[in-house]
Amino acid sequence: MLEVNGISYRYQNESWLFKQLNITIEPGEVVGLFGPSGSGKSTMAKIIAGYIKPQEGFVKADGEHYFHNKVNPVQLVWQHPEKAINPRWRMKETIIEGEQLDEGLLHTLGIRNEWLTRFPSELSGGELQRFCLARALGPSTRYLIADEMTTMLDALTQAQIWHAVLRLTKERNVGMLAISHDRHLLSRISGRIIDFSDLVHNSSETV
Numbered sequence: 001m002l003e004v005n006g007i008s009y010r011y012q013n014e015s016w017l018f019k020q021l022n023i024t025i026e027p028g029e030v031v032g033l034f035g036p037s038g039s040g041k042s043t044m045a046k047i048i049a050g051y052i053k054p055q056e057g058f059v060k061a062d063g064e065h066y067f068h069n070k071v072n073p074v075q076l077v078w079q080h081p082e083k084a085i086n087p088r089w090r091m092k093e094t095i096i097e098g099e100q101l102d103e104g105l106l107h108t109l110g111i112r113n114e115w116l117t118r119f120p121s122e123l124s125g126g127e128l129q130r131f132c133l134a135r136a137l138g139p140s141t142r143y144l145i146a147d148e149m150t151t152m153l154d155a156l157t158q159a160q161i162w163h164a165v166l167r168l169t170k171e172r173n174v175g176m177l178a179i180s181h182d183r184h185l186l187s188r189i190s191g192r193i194i195d196f197s198d199l200v201h202n203s204s205e206t207v
């Protein structure tokens with residue numbers, strides 16, 4: 001289980017974005033999350049994935065805090081793949097990062113062989129996002145945080161990517177938190193949906 005326990009966060013000199021926020025996600029579960037713009041969803045996503053530290057509370061995956069010397073079992077994929085990838089590396093170097101290429105994973109994500117030798121600037125946003133997902137869905141990944149993952153993409157690419165991701169997370173029993181403003185999308189992919197405003201207001205309850 002992914003356990004987000006009592007986390008609170010504020011940027012320097014700003015008021016609290018959220019206090020004592022709790023969420024749990026079971027392995028293989030898809031939880032949808034929506035909420036007002038600027039309310040702190042992406043900040044929460046970065047905390048859950050270990051990019052920033054909360055002032056209070058903790059996050060555990062399957063009973064363990066994350067360790068910096070291990071591959072993080074919680075991976076974040078966000079809206080801007082071009083900002084998440086080293087522009088000087090060819091795509092093959094980006095996705096290997098010390099591990100073997102998983103041909104089946106690349107195939108399911110619709111990644112073509114000829115893209116592997118290109119630089120990020122030579123791929124479309126949708127193609128790049130497939131690479132970000134391939135990198136995020138390594139063998140150690142137990143939970144995926146998808147923060148507006150397909151917002152910038154056309155409807156067909158969006159559908160293809162969600163189809164692949166749902167298939168992969170189901171096969172691997174990976175739990176997912178899908179953050180989106182698109183309620184229609186969330187209702188199609190999620191087992192349950194959370195309103196971020198409720199989380200912030202009822203922040204002592206676990207959902």
Ligand SMILES: Nc1ncnc2c1ncn2[C@@H]1O[C@H](COP(=O)(O)OP(=O)(O)OP(=O)(O)O)[C@@H](O)[C@H]1O
Pocket residue numbers: 011012014017035036037038039040041042043044
């Ligand atoms: N590095 C930062 N320093 C100071 N304030 C920040 C920083 N990053 C974000 N914020 C502010 O924190 C608030 C929450 O931002 P965040 O991106 O978490 O919201 P969000 O709910 O994901 O928004 P959206 O739905 O528009 O993506 C915003 O008011 C934003 O301006």
